[in-house]
Amino acid sequence: xxxxxxxxxxxxxxxxxxxxxxxxxxxxxxxxxxxxxxxxxxxxxxxxxxxxxxxxxxxxxxxxxxxxxxxxxxxxxxxxxxxxxxxxxxxxxxxxxxxxxxxxxxxxxxxxxxxxxxxxxxxxxxxxxxxxxxxxxxxxxxxxxxxxxxxxxxxxxxxxxxxxxxxxxxxxxxxxxxxxxxxxxxxxxxxxxxxxxxxxxxxxxxxxxxxxxxxxxxxxxxxxxxxxxx
Amino acid sequence: xxxxxxxxxxxxxxxxxxxxxxxxxxxxxxxxxxxxxxxxxxxxxxxxxxxxxxxxxxxxxxxxxxxxxxxxxxxxxxxxxxxxxxxxxxxxxxxxxxxxxxxxxxxxxxxxxxxxxxxxxxxxxxxxxxxxxxxxxxxxxxxxxxxxxxxxxxxxxxxxxxxxxxxxxxxxxxxxxxxxxxxxxxxxxxxxxxxxxxxxxxxxxxxxxxxxxxxxxxxxxxxxxxxxxx
Numbered sequence: 323x324x325x326x327x328x329x330x331x332x333x334x335x336x337x338x339x340x341x342x343x344x345x346x347x348x349x350x351x352x353x354x355x356x357x358x359x360x361x362x363x364x365x366x367x368x369x370x371x372x373x374x375x376x377x378x379x380x381x382x383x384x385x386x387x388x389x390x391x392x393x394x395x396x397x398x399x400x401x402x403x404x405x406x407x408x409x410x411x412x413x414x415x416x417x418x419x420x421x422x423x424x425x426x427x428x429x430x431x432x433x434x435x436x437x438x439x440x441x442x443x444x445x446x447x448x449x450x451x452x453x454x455x456x457x458x459x460x461x462x463x464x465x466x467x468x469x470x471x472x473x474x475x476x477x478x479x480x481x482x483x484x485x486x487x488x489x490x491x492x493x494x495x496x497x498x499x500x501x502x503x504x505x506x507x508x509x510x511x512x513x514x515x516x517x518x519x520x521x522x523x524x525x526x527x528x529x530x531x532x533x534x535x536x537x538x539x540x541x542x543x544x545x546x547x548x549x550x551x552x
Numbered sequence: 553x554x555x556x557x558x559x560x561x562x563x564x565x566x567x568x569x570x571x572x573x574x575x576x577x578x579x580x581x582x583x584x585x586x587x588x589x590x591x592x593x594x595x596x597x598x599x600x601x602x603x604x605x606x607x608x609x610x611x612x613x614x615x616x617x618x619x620x621x622x623x624x625x626x627x628x629x630x631x632x633x634x635x636x637x638x639x640x641x642x643x644x645x646x647x648x649x650x651x652x653x654x655x656x657x658x659x660x661x662x663x664x665x666x667x668x669x670x671x672x673x674x675x676x677x678x679x680x681x682x683x684x685x686x687x688x689x690x691x692x693x694x695x696x697x698x699x700x701x702x703x704x705x706x707x708x709x710x711x712x713x714x715x716x717x718x719x720x721x722x723x724x725x726x727x728x729x730x731x732x733x734x735x736x737x738x739x740x741x742x743x744x745x746x747x748x749x750x751x752x753x754x755x756x757x758x759x760x761x762x763x764x765x766x767x768x769x770x771x772x773x774x775x776x777x778x779x780x781x782x
Binding site: 386389390393395396399400403406407410487490491495497499500502503506507510 | 616619620623625626629630633636637640717720721725727729730732733736737740
């Protein structure tokens with residue numbers, strides 16, 4: 323029975339890695355499409371999101387099967403419940419990549435990146451791709467040094483998110499309302515993407531260190547920085 | 553054992569109702585504070601969100617306890633897993649109420665509702681409160697007619713969300729960048745609040761009708777309408 327369970331857990335892990343790889347491809351294409359107004363690339367991301375959704379759903383069904391058939395307890399149970407939550411976060415990261423692609427498509431043939439914010443958004447895009455790559459690696463290797471790297475990239479994204487609002491609300495901002503709307507939404511998407519990655523990374527860390535006092539619950543699905551919007 | 557399990561499920565249900573009541577109070581205060589620039593009321597919402605977070609976490613721990621001790625299968629297992637997901641959605645609804653309160657506080661003593669959008673946002677606020685009240689009632693009574701009412705209110709909110717963007721991107725819009733940012737974020741928060749309520753309501757419906765082919769998974773945590781942003 324233990325062996326069956328461990329085989330099941332390995333299947334779950336492999337599926338999490340697979341979904342994380344698809345999310346990495348999605349955010350890489352979405353942020354490149356956003357930076358270059360490449361509407362064909364944006365379409366690819368939008369079309370591919372259904373695959374991420376299906377794979378997340380299949381993983382959820384597998385986790386529920388494991389709970390029903392193998393009735394894990396203690397740490398094993400926490401691992402399976404955490405997998406359900408990680409799947410939800412990864413699925414959400416895929417949605418966010420799709421939203422960035424949708425912004426690109428909506429503005430086409432105009433540029434989706436508002437004037438004056440190009441370097442900021444290119445940097446945000448690079449950081450999101452880096453976060454997704456490291457998360458995939460973390461899910462594959464459980465190498466906990468990656469958790470800190472993901473957190474650091476998230477901190478950098480939070481700083482850039484604040485910088486976008488400072489720019490938009492400064493006297494030098496000459497964007498029209500459409501540019502302001504785009505900057506607001508795009509910045510929020512970029513920043514939220516990394517929040518979800520941090521939430522997954524924390525769960526991997528808790529499962530490795532056995533620190534059950536730290537929340538594994540709903541709480542940190544939604545961790546987000548309050549921005550200096552004012 | 554069955555009786556113990558049913559007692560546990562009743563406890564879970566009572567806790568979901570309790571959290572939903574707190575979320576209703578939060579969104580009621582947050583939208584009233586937003587409409588009247590009442591910063592003291594906004595502070596109340598911000599302070600109270602920690603209670604919602606704690607209660608969601610306690611409910612998650614209870615659900616994991618039930619999985620470990622009572623090892624439910626089939627429909628019983630789905631109910632417990634769904635409770636974990638409903639708790640995550642309710643917690644997120646609390647966060648969104650807090651975000652609306654934060655917008656109010658950041659703009660104080662200025663008005664948080666951008667000029668020209670007052671009646672739209674008041675209507676959005678009323679709809680969100682109505683959605684929260686009906687969701688609480690649904691969780692308490694399992695009266696499935698409420699699901700349709702929640703969906704209808706969500707449709708109305710989606711229409712208003714589109715109307716906000718039409719206004720902001722119209723020639724008549726004279727708001728400064730700060731007003732455009734506020735309208736964008738506030739409209740997204742109001743609309744997302746109801747998305748999460750629909751996701752919870754759907755789960756209640758699935759559990760009642762036994763329609764397992766419908767997704768109960770990560771998928772519809774995030775259901776959202778693609779808005780006519782363009």
